[in-house]
Amino acid sequence: MRISVPTIPPAIISSATSTKTISKTAAVERIAAFLAPGNVATVTGAGVSVDSGIRAYRGSKGIYLNPNYKPIFYHELVDPSDKGFAFRQRYWLRSYLGYAPVRNAQPNTTHYALAALQYTKVIEKLITQNVDGLHHKALSDVWDAATMRARILELHGSLHKVHCSRGHVYERDVFQDWLSAANPQWKAYMDDLEATGRRPRTNPDGDVVLEEGVRYDTFQVPECPTCVIENQHNSTMKPELIFFGESIKPAVKDRSYLEIEECDRLFLVGTTLATYSAFRLLRHALELKKPVLLLNVGPTRADPLPGVEKIEISTREVIRDVVRAVLGSRVKEEPVVDKMLQSGIIKPPPEDV
């Protein structure tokens, strides 16, 4: 299966009512009762990272926040022709400029609250559509890399790794340094942005929107050094995230299905389910008659589906109280959990407040 540009049928958006309200107390009670039996699989989307300053593709009305956003497609990025070369220059320049805010982003209160539920095994498996690594960051003090791999599945890959078309993998931080070394003029431009506190508009995949007239064709994208040593050229570098038009690896797809099959209930947070990769997990859960709870403000692709219980309230407003209600005295008994419930930033991008 391939990732296509997310769409929510216009009929859903136009028929959505925003008048459905639930009190905070009732929402906390209901979500806690849903999660308390445990063995929960959770799917998170872009909405979860907004409080960390990472822009969602869609606002609460279900429409694109940046109407001019044109994602780069997989076939464009790996195209071996000159046209593909130009695409890679554009992609890597924008990604280069947009990476620092994503790299420096900190988990927000929702990431930490979910981390408390992951750590205490109420949430057994977490599947995220996000590529920012913030679920990992929220657990980095208590989980090793193997536990992270076993308990968090990055459905659309990660911004924090890069690989060449022959399969050599590098840390994104390392590649960022190579890009700086190869492009001193752009390094200076980026340093200037940081020094003056100007921040280019950034999309959730780390891409930035450049000013009019900026030329991409001066940007140098280094070759894979391992390939060069092996005397192989024309290898292309790509972040380890799934692009629009690219297929999810079968192993990741199979694992995501299995995690739905093995859970007793599915909790969806901050996702419109506009991408089919997440939507089909919901459908799979419904086919297996698993209880499903969706916590999201605004219309979603799941809205017309019977069997989906939707609560429209800001996750930030309720999630810590939900965790306290589910865990009870364990919060105070386990300092790690207590600390998680006091951690996290709330810094949404200005337009999303």
Ligand SMILES: [Zn+2]
């Ligand atoms: Zn290589």
